[in-house]
Amino acid sequence: ILNVEQSPQSLHVQEGDSTNFTCSFPSSNFYALHWYRWETAKSPEALFVMTLNGDEKKKGRISATLNTKEGYSYLYIKGSQPEDSATYLCAEYSGGGADGLTFGKGTHLIIQP
């Protein structure tokens, strides 16, 4: 994997259901993996920054896992609510190349009442 890839591109979920989506990234020279939530007309907001293989982080109903050896991270949302509707971006810092975060294209999540 040369780029940060996210799947699916978009997702419709019924209110109350749980969901998850994937971020894949180059596993060589890994340094850190970021997750951001971007609601329409607002600024992107950090959810998690993860650095260690096997890391699991949780914030309310949202949690994330990290596998640096195989190069993927999962984001889970339990009991989806309408306010969870947003674009979820993951981004990777690698030890080589440019210093900035490399972002995926995002997963656009729509929660249907």
Added chain:
Amino acid sequence: EAGVAQSPRYKIIEKRQSVAFWCNPISGHATLYWYQQILGQGPKLLIQFQNNGVVDDSQLPKDRFSAERLKGVDSTLKIQPAKLEDSAVYLCASSARMDWKTGELFFGEGSRLTVL
């Protein structure tokens, strides 16, 4: 604590015109970033400042884009002349931690540019 401020929020110009965006980061944040987000793509780093020095500008199209961060606080990003493909949201972000790779970024609401 005030967030990252950006202006203008929206700008419509014709191709070959010029435009400037302004960013005021969170007070005390040493690292400042400008990202370009084209519709359907992820944000792409244009330039990163540490205080008033440039850390990385490898993806900045220097023939038409310029950025500065005077006195290590506010920053401006200028495009001259604009092309149709510059239509995008320009996001400014700042980070407090010296190890910027593990520090979360704080973003502004973005400046949406439409080039006609």
